[in-house]
Amino acid sequence: MNKIKPQIPKGFRDFLPPQKVTRQHVIDTIRNVFELFGFEPLETPALEYASILEGKYGEEGEKLIYKFDDRGGRKVALRYDLTIPLSRVIAMYPALLKPFKCYQISPVWRADKPQKGRFREFWQCDADIVGSESMFADAEVITTIYHILKALNFKQFKIKINNRKLLNGIAQSLGFQVEKISSLLRIIDKLEKKGIEGIKDEMLKQGFQKENIDNILELFNITSGNTVDLLDLKNRFSDSVLVPEGIQELEELFSHLSSMDVDSNCYCFDLSLARGLDYYTGPIFETTVDEPKIGSISGGGRYDNLIGMFSDTDFPATGSSFGLERIITVMEELNIAPSHTTTTEVLMTLFSPDMHKDSLRVASLLRSSGIKTEVYFKHNKLKKQLTYASNKGIPFVIIEGPDEKKDNNVILRNMIKGIQKAVAFDDLAFTIKQELSEL
């Protein structure tokens, strides 16, 4: 009989225990910071009606939505991100207390072609604030990003900040057609990658007028020292309505960030940051690292009109999204990922057939004290049992033989330090907990 070939779909992955332990650690850290800032957990289904997702991500994004017909012929789709499902939730439960602050850490699916840092099933960690127009909300979202990266031991990162009102205002003042602005922004977003000349070519190719192009690129030339003076922009576009509004928001936002003790080396204004999604309406932000080259590790912004697509009542909202696997990729390449590969804390060895009962009793005692304990199942020589613990990365091994039994103690071996000592049976759980805390 032919065996079924074991395989999984392209762009989908298994996470074996050592990898899953790392992922869990990162997720726990992110969740803790979210909750520290008063965000509450939320979970939405993997599957949504296709109509909920369609028409939200632009032409390119639309192609990447996984869509199916269910058995009743209804069009359904796997969620593409966590922001649209959240918007649906807000529209469905209008009585939710506002401001509504929630987070969701869940997989999303995109029928993309996989490459470095890109998968078809990947996890996003979103935190959103719905129902507040205040820049306090945006500042809090950014501060949360900052604290998460700090908690994960990131040293070098930059949260780039810009504002859609500012960008739209500039583009309109310079004579760009309103309906072409989103494609303009998408080109501007490539500035860092392609350079001034590169995006100029792209704009010409897309049929923008040469005069308009020169005008907008002049801004980037002047400010290529990468700090743009907001005052200078305000003066240049004093006739615009949107530009001063955008700048006002940015000034408030930066002031709040400063009050919230966010290190000013970790964020900056970046006029070329545009973000691909169409639905942003105010501040936008994105986190990047210089090394490794992996694109952004978090992105977000204010989307005041999105919830209105599902409801007559509109709600202002702002939020951000972390890419879990990108964060982990960066941590691994920078060697700041946690080193433990198992959650098990103790291996209880089996010494000899007549000692089985005693060994099981020790394991039972440890477990009732909350110590994660594995019992070796076979009466192999100790060498093998120790090798097993070592290879698996279990930090402690307990040995109980006839000698120990006679003295009413056990041997506690620290596999990391390579030292061991006799510990009285009654002190065992306490001693292990103490040593675990010192690892």
Next chain:
RNA sequence: GUGAGUGUAGCUCAGUUGGUUAGAGCGCUGGGUUGUGGUCCCGGAGGUCGCGGGUUCGAAUCCCGUCACUCACCCCA
């Protein structure tokens, strides 16, 4: 959707202008050490050379097809 590269042992890879029995390191396994892992020494197992076809006396090596993976572009986390 477009383009490029790579498929040889569990893993990372070597393999000469096509030549007889396909190698190394790591890992695994047994022993040196029947109460102790990570070092050292000795032994052992393990390969349809991705798959299918073609060229040839002979193919891991050349050609065609196919599948898988990786990377880049597009777009994005």
